[in-house]
Amino acid sequence: MTTIAKFEVKYQQYLDADGKLKNKKAPAIAKDFDKLKELYRGMALIRQLDTKAYALQRTGKMGTYPAATGQEAIGVGFGAAMKDEDVLVPYYRGQASMVMHGVRMEEVLLYWGGDERGSDFQNEKARQDFPIAVPIATQSLHAAGVAKAMQMRGEKRVVFTEIGEGGTSQGDFYEALNVAGIWNLPVVFIINNNQWAISVPSEIQTACETYAQKAIAAGIDCVQVDGNDMLAVYQASLDAAEKARNGGGPTVIECISLRLCDHTTADDASRYRPDGELEEGWKKEPMVRLRKYLEANKQWSQEEEDAMQAEIVAEVQQSVDNYLNTPVDTPESMFDYLYAELPERTLAQRELAIARGAK
Amino acid sequence: MAAITLIEAVNLAMAHEMEKDKDIVVFGEDVGVNGGVFRATDGLQAKFGAERVIDTPLAEAMIAGVAIGMAAQGMKPIAEIQFMGFIFPAADHIISHCARMRNRTRGRLTLPMVIRAPYGGGIHAPENHSESTEAIFAHIPGLKVVIPSNPSRAYGLMLAAMRDPDPVIFLEPKRVYRIEKHEIEDNGEEYPLGMCFVDREGTDITLISWGAMMHETKQAAEKLAQEGISAEVIDVATVSPLDIDTILESVQKTGRACIVQEAPKAGAVGSDIAAEIAEKAIMHLLAPIGRVSGYDTMMPYYRLEKQYMPKVEHIVEEAKRIVEYR
Numbered sequence: 001m002t003t004i005a006k007f008e009v010k011y012q013q014y015l016d017a018d019g020k021l022k023n024k025k026a027p028a029i030a031k032d033f034d035k036l037k038e039l040y041r042g043m044a045l046i047r048q049l050d051t052k053a054y055a056l057q058r059t060g061k062m063g064t065y066p067a068a069t070g071q072e073a074i075g076v077g078f079g080a081a082m083k084d085e086d087v088l089v090p091y092y093r094g095q096a097s098m099v100m101h102g103v104r105m106e107e108v109l110l111y112w113g114g115d116e117r118g119s120d121f122q123n124e125k126a127r128q129d130f131p132i133a134v135p136i137a138t139q140s141l142h143a144a145g146v147a148k149a150m151q152m153r154g155e156k157r158v159v160f161t162e163i164g165e166g167g168t169s170q171g172d173f174y175e176a177l178n179v180a181g182i183w184n185l186p187v188v189f190i191i192n193n194n195q196w197a198i199s200v201p202s203e204i205q206t207a208c209e210t211y212a213q214k215a216i217a218a219g220i221d222c223v224q225v226d227g228n229d230m231l232a233v234y235q236a237s238l239d240a241a242e243k244a245r246n247g248g249g250p251t252v253i254e255c256i257s258l259r260l261c262d263h264t265t266a267d268d269a270s271r272y273r274p275d276g277e278l279e280e281g282w283k284k285e286p287m288v289r290l291r292k293y294l295e296a297n298k299q300w301s302q303e304e305e306d307a308m309q310a311e312i313v314a315e316v317q318q319s320v321d322n323y324l325n326t327p328v329d330t331p332e333s334m335f336d337y338l339y340a341e342l343p344e345r346t347l348a349q350r351e352l353a354i355a356r357g358a359k
Numbered sequence: 360m361a362a363i364t365l366i367e368a369v370n371l372a373m374a375h376e377m378e379k380d381k382d383i384v385v386f387g388e389d390v391g392v393n394g395g396v397f398r399a400t401d402g403l404q405a406k407f408g409a410e411r412v413i414d415t416p417l418a419e420a421m422i423a424g425v426a427i428g429m430a431a432q433g434m435k436p437i438a439e440i441q442f443m444g445f446i447f448p449a450a451d452h453i454i455s456h457c458a459r460m461r462n463r464t465r466g467r468l469t470l471p472m473v474i475r476a477p478y479g480g481g482i483h484a485p486e487n488h489s490e491s492t493e494a495i496f497a498h499i500p501g502l503k504v505v506i507p508s509n510p511s512r513a514y515g516l517m518l519a520a521m522r523d524p525d526p527v528i529f530l531e532p533k534r535v536y537r538i539e540k541h542e543i544e545d546n547g548e549e550y551p552l553g554m555c556f557v558d559r560e561g562t563d564i565t566l567i568s569w570g571a572m573m574h575e576t577k578q579a580a581e582k583l584a585q586e587g588i589s590a591e592v593i594d595v596a597t598v599s600p601l602d603i604d605t606i607l608e609s610v611q612k613t614g615r616a617c618i619v620q621e622a623p624k625a626g627a628v629g630s631d632i633a634a635e636i637a638e639k640a641i642m643h644l645l646a647p648i649g650r651v652s653g654y655d656t657m658m659p660y661y662r663l664e665k666q667y668m669p670k671v672e673h674i675v676e677e678a679k680r681i682v683e684y685r
């Protein structure tokens with residue numbers, strides 16, 4: 001027998017858990033401290049948003065919410081690599097990339113607070129972005145479709161879509177990779193490998209050594225990165241976007257991280273998480289490591305940290321207030337966006353809903 | 360002007376609109392060189408190129424999901440599902456996303472797309488190729504479900520489906536793909552969606568049907584006429600959203616209603632029509648509503664197919680029973 005094909009999966013990490021630059025061939029971003037501060041702030045903002053959202057849920061002011069604690073570098077990193085004209089097709093744990101691409105935090109809260117208007121993104125940058133996909137992996141195919149439209153129109157735009165590692169077990173994910181490969185679509189698939197799909201660990205999810213390698217069977221490029229290393233996530237996303245924008249086709253980026261929170265507010269991870277995992281995980285989380293790196297380069301001080309935190313707390317609080325002060329939508333809103341024009345047959349029901357709602 | 364079949368009319372409508380609207384793209388399994396297994400897309404690739412008439416890999420969820428992505432960008436995809444029996448991998452996308460997108464984004468993203476599928480029984484097809492499952496999609500708010508019964512309607516309704524700002528499930532009764540020809544002028548004139556057609560006026564009973572069963576229903580009306588019973592015949596055409604007013608108007612006139620469908624009886628479009636009549640016109644009824652339908656069984660393999668399908672004589676029988684009811 002002869003070998004007719006051989007594959008390898010590359011792994012990238014620049015910053016180690018202590019914030020030390022491990023990799024001598026660090027990309028330009030490693031010295032772009034203004035950008036790094038922006039990314040650091042992005043992570044801090046999302047962590048504060050998640051903290052607040054949790055509190056809202058716990059006090060009965062919001063519904064179920066999936067935090068992204070410990071995974072902030074992923075969404076913030078690839079979100080920051082997107083251009084305004086690119087399109088984001090997020091999944092439910094996608095608040096970091098959504099906010100980075102212009103979705104307002106109060107819209108995120110409105111969505112999880114049970115209000116459709118949370119997906120009517122007002123920021124011009126996000127007007128074409130998809131709403132959160134709840135049915136797992138469906139978003140991968142929508143991303144392929146958006147990318148197909150861009151490609152057909154000869155636009156230099158890119159689609160980013162995120163999925164959990166558990167979601168990659170779905171047929172939709174494989175179908176999306178397959179078609180993206182065949183059509184050479186400008187789409188970047190981000191796998192948030194937070195090592196848990198609710199209570200199900202990777203051993204039960206796949207026999208693959210990496211999730212990135214699922215791309216290989218579809219004939220598309222892949223890379224695995226340390227998802228807690230902002231430099232690695234950002235740079236890989238930037239490279240993939242650049243490649244896609246110039247007709248180089250799709251990429252799968254697997255970002256290794258760890259979910260440092262419950263799956264959602266409705267979950268209790270202590271039922272299945274092994275002892276010690278959280279303690280170990282917190283030592284590797286993405287924010288501390290970037291902060292250490294900035295400090296080591298004399299780019300960050302306690303004063304700056306305090307000032308930033310104060311700003312962020314106020315910003316998130318403003319979003320929370322905006323969310324809480326948004327009155328419940330009208331009963332007729334249930335009818336008003338079903339079709340461009342409401343069917344005659346349904347008009348009477350709309351009137352009924354208005355009459356009942358007025359009581 | 361040429362006399363063409365229902366499937367040729369679908370083809371003609373697509374070609375007409377693709378000429379005018381560059382955003383329309385056709386895709387699905389075997390729709391390119393092969394022109395679709397039934398030839399609905401015959402010649403389209405040669406005319407509009409492989410860029411706009413695209414052979415996809417074999418994956419229905421992908422077909423629907425990609426169509427959603429493209430439509431959200433303002434393109435107008437026409438996705439073909441080769442047979443309705445294989446629409447179910449795509450059903451998640453159709454039901455969970457396609458139907459809901461306008462509503463869940465408060466009108467920010469809309470999906471002007473058509474999903475076409477040949478459907479129904481009667482052509483001796485293998486398993487999973489013959490079911491009538493229109494009710495599954497008719498039940499979903501946000502979708503429109505359209506079923507043409509003849510070539511003219513296929514042409515006009517397909518044009519309307521392609522021009523509609525919302526997703527349309529366009530189900531083509533394949534048993535009557537080639538059963539008759541109509542002279543059709545390719546003038547781009549559409550028939551409105553959400554409107555029934557009164558195909559025959561009558562005074563004694565209203566026969567209500569759609570799709571392939573319209574053929575049996577119209578023959579039944581003819582037979583009834585020979586026996587002195589005047590049947591009004593309605594082609595529902597858009598099974599969702601239903602144009603119930605036309606049906607009620609007719610039933611209020613005739614005082615009797617018989618619904619004819621190929622699908623199983625339970626939980627069906629016919630059940631909905633019957634319920635609407637009962638709710639809104641029961642005082643006009645001279646007899647209980649009747650239904651002629653497939654059985655509440657699996658669609659049998661083709662040796663028993665004829666046993667399953669409602670026939671002209673069943674409709675005549677039921678109509679007479681209703682008319683003679685005292």
Ligand SMILES: Cc1ncc(C[n+]2csc(CCOP(=O)(O)OP(=O)(O)O)c2C)c(N)n1
Binds near residue numbers: 196
């Ligand atoms: C099709 C589908 N099946 C099941 C669920 C319920 N569900 C929600 S999240 C989840 C686990 C997903 O894990 P993963 O893909 O790893 O992403 P994570 O939530 O860890 O980010 C499940 C089973 C769903 N939303 N959609």
